[in-house]
Amino acid sequence: MPDAPNSRATRQRKQKLPAPAEATEGRQQRSARRKRETRARLLDAALRLVAEKGMDSVAINDITEAADVGFGSFYNHFESKEGLFSALVEWVFEEFADMLDRLASGLSDPAEVVAVCVRHTLMRVRREPVWGLLLIREGFSVHALSWGLGQRLLRDSQSGISAKRFVVPDHFLCLISVTGIIFAAIASELHYSARVTPVVERPNASGLDEQNFAERAATVVLQALGLKRAEAERIARLPLPGKPEIKVCRTKTRVR
Template sequence: MQKSPIRRTVKRPAAAAAAPSAPGTEEREPRGARRKRETRARLLEAALNLMAQKGMEGVAINEITEAADVGFGSFYNHFESKEAIHAALTDQVFEDFADTLERLAGDLSDPAEVISVSVRHTLLRARREPVWGQFLIREGLSPHALNRGLGQRLSRDIRKGIAAKRFSIADPLMALLSVGGTVLAAIAVDLYGDAPIGPEISALGELGLRSKDFPERAATALLQTLGIGRAEANRIARRPLPVVESQLNAD
């Protein structure tokens, strides 16, 4: 997560200290601070790409620094170890993602629609950002992910649905694992989408792997798992998705 730009006020001579500040008298972020922030961001981006493919254990620090075009020694100005950059990366990915889901579903009162929006947004983002999706598959059911950020919010939403008698399930933990595991499996399958359907995935092709409404189908199935009737689940899963400001800016 990038830090907000640091600004400092230009110092004036003592005689002018009492004069009102004129527009544009603040300087930009100091060059050294900007370079440090940009270097940290490059290291995190390189780690994301490598660890999505190989996992933390399969990546060496020198691979990260080479991919980021950063000197090996500079790595330790930002992170104490490979485990430290992995922890920072996991926090950044899952906390940022959980915050996005919070903004998307924050105004929704129906727990079923909250789950539907979260599932569909997750699959659509993984489709747009395959590396992000691969990292999510690797880390999504780790204790770190389940106990913080995304896992906490999903558990909360499931328990709200149970308390409101919207979901007819008795075991919140199994519901959490069912939803989380199914979403990760759906991402993995959906990432096959750009590859030719050969013999190894021909059965998936016959089941509609390439259908445009794959995220809606996944949301419908999960709502049914939580006890929502099929017809209602299908209606909820096909409602327009909320749009957050960051999406509008991206468009």
């Protein structure tokens, strides 16, 4: 059959051409990827700006300019600045709180759960100062206890009290006290971090340049919950379970 070679070549050329459905799927995937990237840039820019100035001092055009995104594109991802802020809180805090839950899922001692959470929180602050700045700025807001980290602390402290592991005269005031300790530790970590103050300028008496600062803070938190110092120190120095899988925020800033 003389036309067999030509027919075979035609079939091969047709096989190389993408089907209409495949081409459409490829365009949809590229569009979805660009949309995810744009949304991430907006969140990343908002993280830095809100951490530095606070939500009320940041306008939508500030965020779009910092993200190098058109003003109109903002509304393709968020209905309002408040909507972006809610997404930012979920991205920055809720995912981290969920990660802490996974790490502590195999622990039966409420005291160890609290210690693990405190240590990982301070360790992340050292890695990501902007995250710590936002945590301090928004952590003292009126709705702080309704967020993931606040809700976990409330839940874990109540669990320890119910199990008679924690002995406190007033749960609510104890929670406020513990929260204050944690935020003070975060502020200290930010202030004396190697990213902020050169090693030669750090006050040696503070001990904040030592690797066990997170453990020391966890010890104080456990003492505030009613544990004796020796036991609190032992629990705060136990090996950390697993390794945290954190979506590191790309934004970097210099803490002042």
